[in-house]
Amino acid sequence: AQRVTQPEKLLSVFKGAPVELKCNYSYSGSPELFWYVQYSRQRLQLLLRHISRESIKGFTADLNKGETSFHLKKPFAQEEDSAMYYCAQGGSSGGGADGLTFGKGTHLIIQP
Amino acid sequence: EPEVTQTPSHQVTQMGQEVILRCVPISNHLYFYWYRQILGQKVEFLVSFYNNEISEKSEIFDDQFSVERPDGSNFTLKIRSTKLEDSAMYFCASSEATPGTGLYTEAFFGQGTRLTVV
Numbered sequence: 001a002q003r004v005t006q007p008e009k010l011l012s013v014f015k016g017a018p019v020e021l022k023c024n025y026s027y028s029g030s031p032e033l034f035w036y037v038q039y040s041r042q043r044l045q046l047l048l049r050h051i052s053r054e055s056i057k058g059f060t061a062d063l064n065k066g067e068t069s070f071h072l073k074k075p076f077a078q079e080e081d082s083a084m085y086y087c088a089q090g091g092s093s094g095g096g097a098d099g100l101t102f103g104k105g106t107h108l109i110i111q112p
Numbered sequence: 113e114p115e116v117t118q119t120p121s122h123q124v125t126q127m128g129q130e131v132i133l134r135c136v137p138i139s140n141h142l143y144f145y146w147y148r149q150i151l152g153q154k155v156e157f158l159v160s161f162y163n164n165e166i167s168e169k170s171e172i173f174d175d176q177f178s179v180e181r182p183d184g185s186n187f188t189l190k191i192r193s194t195k196l197e198d199s200a201m202y203f204c205a206s207s208e209a210t211p212g213t214g215l216y217t218e219a220f221f222g223q224g225t226r227l228t229v230v
Contacts, residue, residue, distance in 0.1 A: 042223075043116075043203075043221045043222060043223045043224070044155070044203065044221040045220075045221070046218045046219070046220075049218070086154075086155060099145055099147070099157030099158075099159075099160050099168060099170065100147075100155075100157060100219065101157065102147075102154050102155040102156070102157075103154060104153070104154040105154060105155075
């Protein structure tokens with residue numbers, strides 16, 4: 001079974017400091033990995049996915065197959081980054097039918 | 113911008129009662145999903161639905177659960193006889209899958225229905 005591990009339940013950093021949210025996944029063929037974010041009282045929304053290799057709101061995440069990691073990083077945290085962040089792994093069988101396997105989430109708090 | 117909508121936002125029911133959670137996926141999407149999140153725990157996959165049938169389901173999705181697309185717009189989750197442990201936030205999601213390409217397209221989530229079983 002697929003497993004996604006986010007070791008930190010809570011991460012608190014000061015505004016302007018670098019942020020790294022850790023995520024490790026269990027290897028399953030060709031993993032498709034995502035970061036979802038949930039701001040206060042809002043729905044889960046996609047932040048970024050490894051396949052697109054883009055930077056969203058200053059966040060980046062690099063897939064490291066050797067370490068089976070997909071850590072989320074931002075060089076300078078902003079107060080509006082405070083939210084719950086979920087790492088998720090998609091199915092590898094293709095077709096998009098498989099459900100996402102989520103990590104437990106990390107609550108990121110940016111202090112002023 | 114199109115959104116996945118879920119009703120009701122909060123449902124309170126007595127143990128043993130049947131509940132139906134409703135979702136309206138984004139109109140041109142082909143794949144539909146239900147997830148749940150028990151308070152303090154992670155979001156868990158329940159079931160995916162494509163072409164009017166279940167595509168995949170998790171161990172959580174036992175015989176008490178069923179899904180249906182009764183018309184062209186709604187996608188429902190029914191819990192036949194609710195238990196206390198069914199209390200959770202239930203999220204509906206939909207995606208515009210591209211079958212056969214191996215690409216997992218973005219899943220758009222609804223706001224969730226908070227189910228409280230008393």
